[in-house]
Amino acid sequence: MITKKNIILILLFLLAAGSYYIRPGDAQDPAAPTEATQPAPVAATAVPPATGAEATAPAVAPPQPPTVTFTIDKTAVDNGGAVTVKGQGVPGKSVYLEVWSERQVKSSFFDSRPDKDGKRPYKLYLTHSLPASYKIYVPKDKKEVFDAFKAKGRGWAYSDALKEMGADVAYSAPATIEIDAYQSTIMAGIIGSRGDKLPTLDDKETRRRAMQLTKARFSGIGRLISPSIDLNADGSFAAKVDIPQGAAPGKYFIVAYADKAIHSQAAVVENNINFPMMYLSNAGTSLNLLWPFLLTLAIGIFGVLMGAGGGFLLNPILVSLWPLPHTVVAGTVMPTVLFSQASGIYNYSKIKFISWKLGITMGLAMLAGGFIGPKLTELITLDQFKFVFGWILLILAALMFWQTTPGYIANNKKEQAIMTEFKKRAEAAAKAK
């Protein structure tokens, strides 16, 4: 039968089926108009700079300045993949692979930890040009150092980890990004601005803050460092560079480092993502669009059944299931639930279910709170976000549990009776008009 419900079910089925069959080609978004940060080849090799299309490192230069070269087994991957890297470094020296994406994302870091003199800087660092994907591969013999830092949990220091593994020589692509620094003040907090803009940082400071911004964006040590290079005594090495499913589309650059001044040219791998995988350019992650759609649908239904919007469910679940930044999730979920709230208000007002005086008075108070809140979102880290949200949900569970206890229900029976009665009368009156 062609009922509205059936049409909806058919549409859902088609969407699910389509996600397996439709493959129109490359990612939807045009390539971001940003310059790729290509390291210029150093005196280590005598060959002129290669274009981005070259997949192998250039031929060995005639005299013997120390050099690093490598080859890769493929120049394109579909929805992520592993690229085998085989190369020759400097005998006796470690080798590191820096891998980063051309696509860029935003990152912010709020410095509130006491510095050497015990003062808290309260400075906000912001960039729009952090690579959407970034990883440094180190030799397997650094695994112990890696595990020691991993054991520290959330409190691991990225710059220390890199230095101890000798991998700080490989940190180059993000070291020169443009960073805006703001001095946060109490007044700024009240009126909701980021604060006073500080003068541009010098190179050393930029590099230091870039590392903090990198860690702020990717948080786990496993996402930033991989102790997986097979390194031999004669300097030859092999590694598998993994571009995960869900990484940004576009070009990926791989550079091998033996030392700060001894590195290879960049090899380029292209990551193509196909529909229904889509790249969320602000979030910096690709995902199969079917899952967030179904998730939002399920939570939307559940939320309305429960009498709530659903934002408080959508946020933590989205943040837990995919590597999305909590700022973008919060900022995108809010307009999503805005419309269901609006339609709820419209339907309720039709049956005279709203006290405008009360709603608007409290609403104005909430307007002020809603002005301040979003600014604070970028001041907390993802882990703090998850932690506080965990408690919020437990408190909410307790509140709802209390609402299902017999005592509460008995109290409510009279109110329920009045409510049902007035609802019936109001609906009848609305129909009669």
Next chain:
Amino acid sequence: MIVEFWGQEFKINIVFGCIGAFLLAIVSSMFGFGGGPFMVPLMTVGLGLPMYLVVGSSLTAIFFNTLMGTMRHYQFGNFDMTFFLIMFPAAILGGYIAPQIAKRISPLMVKRVAVVGLALLGLNLLGVY
């Protein structure tokens, strides 16, 4: 403040209510939700109002919060259009399907499922498992 509703009058401490709403709005817009499930206890317990008055009015109040929060988040660049376009139709669809199902499910059952789900999710986020 005196609120009139369905022929009855209710006397409430609006200052308390507004302070509570303000604080709730800060936390909820910071974490990306409207605050509905928290407004209801605030108004029923904090202000002593009956449920049938609270449901609609709390929705109105949090609408302001969500609206302002949305604009501010957009200002800060936290809005992803692709992501929004994926979730938006689903939310609309959900709001349409829900009343169809609501007639067949007891709201108490839904609340019980919600309690369990929320508790599990909360514990997950805190890293308990």
